[in-house]
Amino acid sequence: LEVEETYIMVKPDGVQRGLVGEIISRFERKGFKMTGLKLFQCPKELAEEHYKDLSAKPFFPKLIDYITSGPVVCMAWEGVGVVVSARKLIGATNPLQAEPGTIRGDLAVQTGRNVVHGSDSSENGKREIALWFKEGELCQWTPAQAPWLQE
Ligand code: DAT
Ligand code: MG
Secondary structure: OOEEEEEEEEOHHHHHOOOHHHHHHHHHHHOOEEEEEEEEOOOHHHHHHHOHHHOOOOOHHHHHHHHOOOOEEEEEEEEEOHHHHHHHHHOOOOOOOOOEOEHHHHHOOEOOEOOEEEOOOHHHHHHHHHHHOOOOOOOOOOOOOHHHHOO
16 A cells, blocks of 8 residues: 545535535544645635536536635645545545545535545645645645654
């Protein structure tokens, strides 16, 4: 397994519902490293680019309205196997099918309000971080706990 990067985003419903700290904690407690974090009001063009693979779906206009309806919290996270692991922490797209213990399983009830995004591949992790963050907004650092997480 390799060190990878993933783009995690608290969607507008997560921000409005006061779940930002709770959601960040899930990744922080797991032991991944945060390399980027900002509160951001997303322009329509960026939302459309982020979700471009879904542009033919009937729900696409509603998805774009939702993502641009209020501030989001943009995050970059790094770690060995972080892409797949973060998707597991997040849970299934439909929160009613997401397992208890996952973010969506614990905190949401509807696909259209599923509180959080996570990249679905290492390539998309890189693509999405480059899309949502400018150069200079990411930090390379070594957490003090690093030697206690990996032998
Ligand atoms: P995920 O966010 O789990 O990666 P996805 O990439 O397939 O899921 O879809 C992106 C978002 O689009 C998803 O979080 C919520 C919305 N969405 C997906 N399928 C939907 C559907 N059938 N109806 C309404 N919204 C949907
Ligand atoms: Mg997806």
